[in-house]
Amino acid sequence: MVGTDTRTIVVAGGSLAGHTVVTELDRRGFTGEVVWVRGDESVSPYSKPALSKEFMQGKLTAGDISLPAPPADGSRLRVIDGTLCARLDADADRVLVGDEWISFDALFICTGMRARVPAHFTGLPGVHSLRTLADAAAIRAQLDSRPRAVVVGAGLIGSETAASLRSLGLPVELVVQGRLPMEAVVGEELGRFCLERHHSHGVTTRLSATVTELSAGRAGGPITVAFDDGATTEAGLVVLGLGATTACGWLEGSGLDLSDGVLCDASLRARPSVFAAGDIANWPNPVFGGRMRVEHWSNASAQARHAVESWSADQEGRRRPAFADVPYFWSDQYGLKYQMVGHARGHDEVRVESAGGDGARPLVTYYRDGRLVAAAGVNATRAVMRMKSRIHCPDREPGPGDGPLPSGRPTRTAVTSPHVPGREKTT
Ligand SMILES: Cc1cc2nc3c(=O)[nH]c(=O)nc-3n(C[C@H](O)[C@H](O)[C@H](O)COP(=O)(O)OP(=O)(O)OC[C@H]3O[C@@H](n4cnc5c(N)ncnc54)[C@H](O)[C@@H]3O)c2cc1C
Structure with missing residues (x-):
């Protein structure tokens, strides 16, 4: 009943995870007060x-990508x-917000990440990071003059940005700190495929390169x-695509373990009244046995819903469920659509189910101790999703936190029969 619930959450x-928590609380009929601190x-x-992607290419506007307005009734x-x-x-x-201390019955931490920008790269006109709508709008505002673009960093965001700018006809140079673009995200095989795509579309790449200085002679x-x-x-x-750091500064001194994001238990609870979700949450994933932090869209919304479920379970005296998930x-x-499922860290075998080329769709699977732990493909949605349903690693020892794929050399196997792992292998 509205008005009788005195709890405050x-x-x-104010991004995907926070939005999903607010929406989920309403969907479950929470009638206490919700204070949503959306940030700067x-x-x-x-x-x-x-x-x-589409926003940078001018195909979508800010209005097109806004999340639905939060429900106005129900919860206050x-x-x-x-x-x-x-x-x-x-x-x-x-929690301190501005100069007001707000007491809560439950807190959901969904403050995500901030772009990593080395101090000596800041303050120059024409130099941008890319994490927020304001960043993307500032980049777009420069495109009419058709500048030569240098994209520094070739992870997911750098590689996508290079592709988007090139698709607009700009001359683009992509600076790759490692050997291959996207290698830390999707591994060596798809990294090589990604490099070839950049080249065939006319992007110049500079491999194993580090930018030491940015300077401008005159305004x-x-x-x-x-x-x-x-x-x-x-x-x-x-455009700087140098990764991001967790937005944990405001939690310093709170007693929470912030060694890599906010460390939670398997149910996404960090303290009896504190939960975390999205890019900032670090939790032991029972599917893999080890702790991880996942910086992907579907994880943020799924975790937010789960964190609310864990809180509800506490309220109702039920056992809190573990967030057991295969990242995607x-x-x-x-x-082209690159897709990856699972968690490849610590893998000891790579099977190239299909190398791509001649119209074939690249598909790579990752194994640890003979178990499938991850799969990645390009334009191979059905095959990748089939792999997702096969990923189960319940007995693995806890491992270190999330991170890029290791640079070591696991066994690599070419599988001649596309999309059917384990048959007709040739080394
Ligand atoms: C350019 C770009 C492209 C991407 N493309 C893909 C993709 O193709 N596929 C994919 O799976 N994922 C993609 N992602 C990742 C995905 O967008 C993130 O995983 C998702 O946004 C995480 O949501 P979040 O709510 O956890 O955190 P964030 O989106 O980081 O939001 C955190 C929010 O908290 C606010 N905040 C920060 N500090 C405070 C504070 N102290 N108090 C209050 N508020 C605070 C911030 O302003 C922000 O609103 C992309 C990300 C970017 C930046």
């Missing part, structure tokens, strides 16, 4: 994946925009990009 973070972006919540919703949660006093169950003039081998190049636009992400580049 604080939701920190002064825009309505939006979905990020299109920022480096107080939205706080333009302000960050500044501190958590976990012993007193209260409005080109940016000089300097590399560790002494080489330089010029650009009108520089996709990436769109040059009209």
Whole structure:
């Protein structure tokens, strides 16, 4: 009944995970107060994946990617925009927002990540990171002058950005710190495939290169990009895709374990009244046996729903369920859909089910101790999803946290029969 529930829930973070928590609380009929602290972006919540894809290409507008407005009735919703949660006093169950301490019965931490930008790369016009709508809009505002673009970093966001800018006809150079673009995300085989796609679309790549300095001789003039081998190049636009760091600063001193994001138990609970979800949550995933933190879209919404379920279970005296999940992400580049399921870290065998080429769809599977732990493919949705349903690793020893694929050399096997692992193997 509206008005009789005196509980207060604080939701920190105004993106996908926070939005999903607020929506899920309403869907479950929560009638207490929800205080939603949405952070320092002064825009309505939006979905990020299109920022480096359709939004950058001018195919979608900010309105197209906004998340649905939160439900107005049911729970009493107080939205706080333009302000960050500044501190958590976990012993007193209260959070500092601006100069107001807000007491809570439950807190959901959904503050995600911030772009990693080295201090010496900041402050130059024409140099952008890409994490927020404002970042993407600033990049788009520069595109009419058709600048030469240098994209620094070739993970998922850097590689997508290079593809999007190239599809608009810009001259693009992609700086790859490692040997191959996307290798840390999808592994060597698909990394090589990705490199070939960039080349066939006319992107210049600089491999095993590190940018040491960005400078501009005069206002409005080109940016000089300097590399560790002494080489330089010029650009009108520089996009930094150097990864992101967890937005945990406001939680320092709270007593929460912040060794890699917010460390939770398997149910996504960090303290009796504190839960976390999305890019910031680090939890022991029972499917793999070890802790991980997953920086992907579908994880953020699934975890947010699960965190609310865990809180509800506590409220109703039920056992909190574990968040047992096989991670998934996709990436769109040059009209191709890269997809990956599972968790490849620690794998000791790679099977190339299909190498791609001649119209074939690349598909790679990863194994550990003979068990399938991950699969990645390009334009191979059905095959990748079939692999997803086969990933079960219940007995694995806890491993280290999430991270890039190891650079070691696991066994590599070419499987001649596409999409059917384990048959007709040739080494
Ligand atoms: C350009 C780009 C492209 C992407 N493409 C894909 C893709 O193709 N496929 C895929 O699976 N994933 C993709 N992702 C990842 C996906 O968008 C993220 O996994 C998802 O946004 C995570 O949501 P989140 O709510 O956990 O965190 P975030 O999206 O990081 O949101 C955190 C929110 O918290 C706010 N905040 C921060 N600090 C505070 C504070 N102290 N107090 C209050 N609020 C705070 C922030 O302003 C923000 O609103 C992409 C991400 C980016 C940036």
